[in-house]
Amino acid sequence: MTTASLEEQLQPLFDDIDAKLQNIESGVFIQQQDAEKTINQLALLVNECQNKPYASLMQLNIQGTTELCTRFATLYVNVLTDLKHTLSLNSLLVLTKQKRFMSHVFEVSGYGNSRAVLKLLLNKAHERKAKQLTDNPALVRALLLASVGDLDPADLVELTLESTETSALLAIGLLLDRLPLTVTGDAGRTFLLEEYNPYSALRPLDQYRALISNIWMLCSYSTSPKKHEIKKHLNQWFKRVHKAKGIQAKPAGSVRHAGNIDNKPVMVVIAETFKSVHAMYRWYAPMIKRLKRDYYLVMVSMKADVDDQSIGLFDEFIEVPEEEMNLQPVLNQCTPDIAWFMSVGMRSWGISLANLRWAALQAMSFGHPASSFSSEMDLAFVTTRVFGGPGVVNENMLILESEIGNVAEAHKDLKLPPPPVLDDAVVSIAVPCNTMKINLGFITALKEIERLSAKPIRFTFFPNEYGVGHLSTEKRLRSFFPTAVVARRTGYEAYLNMLNQHHLALSPFPFGNATSTIDCMVLGLPVISLIGAEPHSRSDYDILASLGLAEYCVADSVENYVHGVVRYINEPGLLEELRAMVASKQFMDLHQQHENEFSDEMCKALNWAYANQNEVRGPRGLVIEAQGRWK
CATH class of the missing domain: 3.40.50.11380 (Rossmann fold)
Incomplete structure (x- = not known):
């Protein structure tokens, strides 16, 4: 299907979003409605744009998507620079829930990013020092808009000087960034995870559930040695919810199951x-x-x-x-x-x-x-x-x-692609992992592999993003690798067909792969991984070692990871030998077993x-x- 036919097919979706944006724009620019109403209107439309069918349009790199994102970004500029209006705690919560979308639309829009607006807000914030964060509306708005890598250490420190519901929400918003690919971003996330705990100030309210759960899981993908410590504080929030709702288990054994005729445990x-x-x-x-x-x-x-x-x-x-x-x-x-x-x-x-x-x-x-x-x-x-x-x-x-x-069981009736015909003039390397697993250290290793390779390299990333998040992720990754392919989310067989068109796959670190490594083994595609201490740093190793491939495919340091990949690329015949070895394991024969030790x-x-x-x-x-x- 051509891009033109896609645009024609999605025209009704564009018209629908266009009409809803016009309605909000009329209220903002003509009727001068208050920011609270705009924020709530945006929340409804943002929710639609992040789900089917609208997300299908928002992930296309076409003029219409750029236009829509620019109009969204302009509305956010209007809301965030209106310092006459005091943001209520509810508005702060609603905007924090939109934080990731807000960041994406700025990156995809004609603005290119939010730096100019952020600089304006920070300059205004620094003009007026306040005892409480909530008394500095420009700083609150700047922290709402900023990604974790956009802030100077002094601004992060100012955030952490208080432990209030407002500061907790702002910290959560900064931790929602799934792809902080800068030194300041990585350091800022580590600082917030390790040094700051305002979460006892969050009341046990249902409206905080999604945000708290999100950073509970996202912390695992950080490179910080103490990244999981935040879970102790977030777990206490869930316990406060249980207490507030009166949730408790019934006495042991007090519920009988009619179907348990054999009286099993x-x-x-x-x-x-x-x-x-x-x-x-x-x-x-x-x-x-x-x-x-x-x-x-x-x-x-x-x-x-x-x-x-x-x-x-x-x-x-x-x-x-x-x-x-x-x-x-x-x-x-x-x-x-x-x-x-x-x-x-x-x-x-x-x-x-x-x-x-x-x-x-x-x-x-x-x-x-x-x-x-x-x-x-x-x-x-x-x-x-x-x-x-x-x-x-x-x-x-x-x-x-x-x-x-x-x-792992095989997919039922799985149709495997035929052996690929690869162009050996360019080394095609797959990076089949979720966006959240990609970090600055991993990107740096990929850049070093690219630098040391004797042949041109083309990376294909499979970030599993959808909607405007895909375009934002594509832009960030292509800023490092201009020739990279950033694949859209697709069905499993189409994904396997794309994955099959590569010489080699690389697993991320420190959070490695499991199912993606199985997928590569199904195809006979070699995977290079890096072993660490945590379970998520050893799942690749567990799979590859069970097939006798650890010696060839698992590195014990970043340096060995880089030089191991480069050696396979640069030494004649070595990559072909590795591909033949992985294919010879006949993984699908094992994969079909239904009983296992x-x-x-x-x-x-x-x-x-x-x-x-x-x-x-x-x-x-x-x-x-x-x-x-x-x-």
């Missing part, structure tokens, strides 16, 4: 996302099928995040209400013996539930591979290769000895932990090995 499986087409299903379905032999399995999820096939794996399904912070109806329907969280961090209700004591034994897997830092989480399942040493994660660790390489061992380990709760619920940070226990 009851296990709830917390599924933050588990549709049968999702990567989480591919990883965890084999484990659930095995656990069902020993447990009465109850899945807890929101209806929109599951489907009939995934629900069918369980004995019972409990739906999380749309008002997802109201967990009492869920707790009333089950009093489990074990609660197993396949992940923690992908949904607000999942983080909230992880901070409740619902079952005698509460365990997690690294579906989102980072520690929860919850006082209510007893155990985490870790393989011997993912285990990076004591003290790396907060939970006690059950160390599983089995291989994980063949755990890992699922068997996980079930045995869980049975042992359930029978030995006094041992596993001890002080945090215990390392519990298989020998003498479940093996």
Whole structure:
């Protein structure tokens, strides 16, 4: 389909957004309406523009999108430079929720960025020093507009001089930036994560839920050594919500399940996302099928995040209400013996539930591979290769000895692309990872690979962005790599076809890949990764080592990562040998297996932990090995 035909197809969407923008513009520029009304009108339109079908238009690099983004940016300029109007706390919250969109439209618009407006506001802010941040409206607006990399250290320090609801919201807004690719941005994010904790000032109100959950998960992608510490403070906010709402579990064993005719122990499986087409299903379905032999399995999820096939794996399904912070109806329907969280961090209700004591034994897997830092989480399942040493994660660790390489199920009826015909004059390198995993250190390594390569390199990034966020991400990445391809989100088979057209794939660091590495193995595409200490820095290694590829594909330092990739590119025949070796592993033969040792061992380990709760619920940070226990 050509760009012209796409424009014609999306013309009705453009006309609709155009009409709604005109309505807001009329109120602002003709009727001189107050900023509060404008902010709330923008919020409704922004929400539409970030979802289908409007996001399909907003992600296209065409004149119409640039025009719409410029008009959005102009409205934000009007709101933020109107210093006569005092922003209410509600307006501050609504604008913080729009923060990422605001940043994107400025970058994509005719303005190019928000620097000129930000400089204007900061100059005004510095004219008038105030005891309280809220008494300096220009500084509040500047912090609302700025990305974390736009600010001088002095402005960040001024933010951190108080701990109020206003300062907490402004800090959250700065931490929402998923791609801070500057030295000041990286340093600013580290400073906010490690040195500042205003979150006790946030009242336990539902309207803060999405923002707090967002930075709870986003902190994992930082390069800061103490990046997870913020979770301790955010977890306390969820506990305050529980107290305010009177949410508590019913007495153990007080709920009976009519379907549990064999009187098995009851296990709830917390599924933050588990549709049968999702990567989480591919990883965890084999484990659930095995656990069902020993447990009465109850899945807890929101209806929109599951489907009939995934629900069918369980004995019972409990739906999380749309008002997802109201967990009492869920707790009333089950009093489990074990609660197993396949992940923690992908949904607000999942983080909230992880901070409740619902079952005698509460365990997690690294579906989102980072520690929860919850006082209510007893155990985490870790393989011997993912285990990076004591003290790396907060939970006690059950160390599983089995291989994980063949755990993920293959997509049903998957049509693999034919072997590619590659142009060896240019080295095509895929970077298949979410935007959040890309950081300045990783970009610097890619630039060094490009500099040292004897051949031209073309990077293809797969950031999984949608709407105007895709265009913003494309602009940032192309500022470093002008010839790079930044692929749009697409269906799985189309993604595999694109991925297949590369000589090599690179995994990001410190937050590496798992499912993307499996995808590369399916195609016989070599992946180079960097091993670290945390689970998310070892998932590539776990997969590659299970196939005997660690020696060839896993680096132990950034220097070795760079020089290893360059050696494969520059030494004649070496990359071809690596590609042949990866293809020879015949990963799809393993990938089709439905029974595996890992699922068997996980079930045995869980049975042992359930029978030995006094041992596993001890002080945090215990390392519990298989020998003498479940093996």
